[in-house]
Amino acid sequence: MATSNSSFHANNSDECHGDDCLCWIHLNYKALDISTFSFYLFFLLVGLIENIIVIWINWRMRESRKESNLYIFNMAIADMCAVLFIPLRMTETLYNYQWIWGSILCKFDSFFYFVTLYSSIFFLACFSVDGYVSLRYPLQAQGSRDQQIRRMVCVCMWTVAVLLSIPQFIYVETLGTVYIYCFAKNMLFLNVTGSLTLLFGFIIPLPIIMVSNVFTARAVKDSSNIESIRTRKIIYAYIIAFLLCWTPFYIIVFLSLFDVFLKCAVYQLVYYLYDLVECLTFSHCVLNPILYNFMHKEFRYHLTASVVKYMPKRYVKEDDNVSISSETKHIVVIT
Incomplete structure (x- = not known):
């Protein structure tokens, strides 16, 4: 995991000692672990089935579908990669956040989590922009030159996602002797990574996704038929789903960047919820196939x-x- 939350979680119990009692709040870690494990299991089973179907169908219909759906295909690949690493996190939750998979998988787990996080959001933003452009300029958007541009954009998005995630592979490691945990203890790295994640994963993509989808919804508003109304509802559902999947996580990330300024009780609550909200980010692996594929x-x-x-x-x-x-x-x- 990319934060030091693993050690924080493991070192806390239902009792406090010494000065810690001055700001101690009772937090049920057992209930948290059960909830986290249950969500992981649901995302694994449902997300795996959905994304396999999405990749299979999009590959079969690659010649007949409009070229902008190349972003949906790549987003499904990113979501599939994210789902495939869920079993590692489920095991980590079962073992009280102790890491049993070795140093290499520790690094790859964090690395691929951030690669899939960035790439899925990037492709979502690209699809939103492309959807509006294709609607406003339908003839130009279907040209061979534009198709090549889309393929180049996909390559660039994967490249940027990998480059932003490389520090995870370098700094995240297994620490401990008797109890081994997977996290990064370098505070400078944690602050820089948190800032980059907040910037490239939320602050920049959010207005792009919202503005593009709102403009697209307004562009189809001229028609009052049932299909047009349904399309606008789906478009607004894109925005709502993005906010539901990512806002809780990025609120916690933002607060963790300023944890030294937080009151002790708030500090405990932030790191108590970190693993759960990080788990809930995998909900996009379930919602994306439904919104961008099954509803069409x-x-x-x-x-x-x-x-x-x-x-x-x-x-x-x-x-x-x-x-x-x-x-x-x-x-x-x-x-």
Whole structure:
């Protein structure tokens, strides 16, 4: 983990000693661990299934979907990588935040967490901007030159995410003899990392995502049909989901940067909640597939076609009124 919260968590119990009693507040760490583990388990099971489906369908429909969905495909890859490292954190929670996986996985766990954090947010911001540009300038947005630009942007986003996360691999390490924990103890590193995460993960992307989506919603407002209203609701759901997934985490990150100025009770509460809100950031791995894929008719259309294609013939029947895809060469409906 990127903070010293692992050691803070392990060294606290239900009793206080000496001067600590002056500001001691009772915090139920057992309930916190159970809640954190339960959330991790949910995000692992649901996020794994959802992102596998999203990657599979987006890869199959890569020729037919608009090029801007390249950002959604890359975001799904980032979310999948994040989900695959959840079991390490689940085990860490079970062992009272002791690290049993060795030094290399300790570094990779923190490194990949921040790579997926940055990249997922970056691709979300790119998709938001591209959605507005494509709506305002539809002909230009589908040109081959613009498609190449999108691919270059994706490469740049991954590169920036990796570069911002390299310090995690360098400074995060396993510490301790009898009880081994995975964290970084260098306070300068923690402050710099927290500031960079707050800046590139929230302060910069948030206005980009909000402004782009609001402008997109206003651009489709001219039409009063049901589909237009539904589209605007989905667009506003993008903003709400982003705020729900990331705001609690970045509030804690912001407060941790100024922990020396916090009252003792607030200081304890901040680090008490740190692991839980960090866990809850994985909610984007569950919400992103729903909002950016499953809620759209085109994706559900291709998902149905892909499922039907691999179903035994006895479960499907022909229907002259419904066309699934050119790839199936015939018309089928699930019975």
